[in-house]
Amino acid sequence: MSSTASPAIFDRRLVRARGLRAAGLGPSTFLLERVARELSDRVACVQRRFEWVVDLGTPTSAVRRELARAGHIGTIVTANASGGCLHLRRASDQLVAGGLAVAADEEALPFRAASLDLVVSALSLQFVGDLPGTLTQIRRALKPDGLLLAAFVGGDSLCELRQSFAAAEAEVEDGVSPRVIPFVDVRAAGSLLQRAGLALPVTDLDRITVRYESPMALMHDLRAMGATNPMIERSRRTLRHATLMRMMEIYGERFADPDRRIRATFEIIWLSGWAPHSSQQKPLAPGSAQASLADALGVKEHSAGERAER
Numbered sequence: 001m002s003s004t005a006s007p008a009i010f011d012r013r014l015v016r017a018r019g020l021r022a023a024g025l026g027p028s029t030f031l032l033e034r035v036a037r038e039l040s041d042r043v044a045c046v047q048r049r050f051e052w053v054v055d056l057g058t059p060t061s062a063v064r065r066e067l068a069r070a071g072h073i074g075t076i077v078t079a080n081a082s083g084g085c086l087h088l089r090r091a092s093d094q095l096v097a098g099g100l101a102v103a104a105d106e107e108a109l110p111f112r113a114a115s116l117d118l119v120v121s122a123l124s125l126q127f128v129g130d131l132p133g134t135l136t137q138i139r140r141a142l143k144p145d146g147l148l149l150a151a152f153v154g155g156d157s158l159c160e161l162r163q164s165f166a167a168a169e170a171e172v173e174d175g176v177s178p179r180v181i182p183f184v185d186v187r188a189a190g191s192l193l194q195r196a197g198l199a200l201p202v203t204d205l206d207r208i209t210v211r212y213e214s215p216m217a218l219m220h221d222l223r224a225m226g227a228t229n230p231m232i233e234r235s236r237r238t239l240r241h242a243t244l245m246r247m248m249e250i251y252g253e254r255f256a257d258p259d260r261r262i263r264a265t266f267e268i269i270w271l272s273g274w275a276p277h278s279s280q281q282k283p284l285a286p287g288s289a290q291a292s293l294a295d296a297l298g299v300k301e302h303s304a305g306e307r308a309e310r
Contacts, residue, residue, distance in 0.1 A: 038067035057124030135196035198273030199258030
């Protein structure tokens with residue numbers, strides 16, 4: 001865990017409650033299914049067998065179903081707060097054959113050190129308040145040369161909804177409250193991997209634009225994803241009808257296409273990093289190069305301050 005306690009950002013009980021509510025609404029899983037397929041493809045690119053795999057916090061069995069089709073995956077352990085599938089309870093969404101399940105919060109992992117070959121997570125870590133602490137725990141749980149591969153919502157996700165709510169509240173209520181959770185920037189995510197002690201850190205971003213008939217349709221989809229605002233510092237006031245109506249007007253004015261359908265941006269941040277191992281590539285020490293850049297480019301090298309001839 002992190003050396004100092006981080007201030008709580010999200011109401012973790014509310015995160016779980018929102019997930020259960022999504023099951024009753026009929027969950028919206030299109031984004032998760034897309035991420036699960038991409039995650040499985042990325043794992044397949046690694047030419048090695050992973051015996052012990054943990055699927056951390058993913059709210060459905062989408063990742064496990066995709067990974068189960070791969071021939072180089074051993075036992076998959078589901079780890080989330082309910083000890084199984086949080087959102088979906090259909091028979092087709094149960095754990096894959098031979099899988100295990102443990103009840104575990106992403107901020108307090110129960111796995112012993114150096115016990116896992118692979119940790120994956122899809123669309124869960126955006127609700128983790130102490131992400132540096134969680135990444136550090138994952139690194140400790142991985143065997144040397146074990147892999148973390150995760151995807152979560154970040155960057156400028158839902159920027160249209162955020163801006164529309166802020167403008168509407170400023171006009172109608174003369175103040176702004178956090179209606180959309182803060183998201184981690186992709187550059188900050190890379191720094192967090194290094195801070196956690198993971199080697200060969202890589203981050204990239206997948207930008208997805210989804211079109212809806214109206215802002216209300218978007219908000220309904222967010223509820224069906226269990227993704228509405230669980231911040232502890234969220235406003236407890238009932239959303240005023242006038243504010244909601246003005247938000248919808250602003251959204252349509254600023255972010256609608258010619259056919260009047262509105263756009264919603266989702267940015268998926270991908271993280272990968274390895275538990276350190278002696279076999280991994282390491283950067284050369286400064287000054288150890290055997291050839292100069294000038295030789296490689298076929299040009300004449302000049303000392304500092306010397307002007308090149310024209």
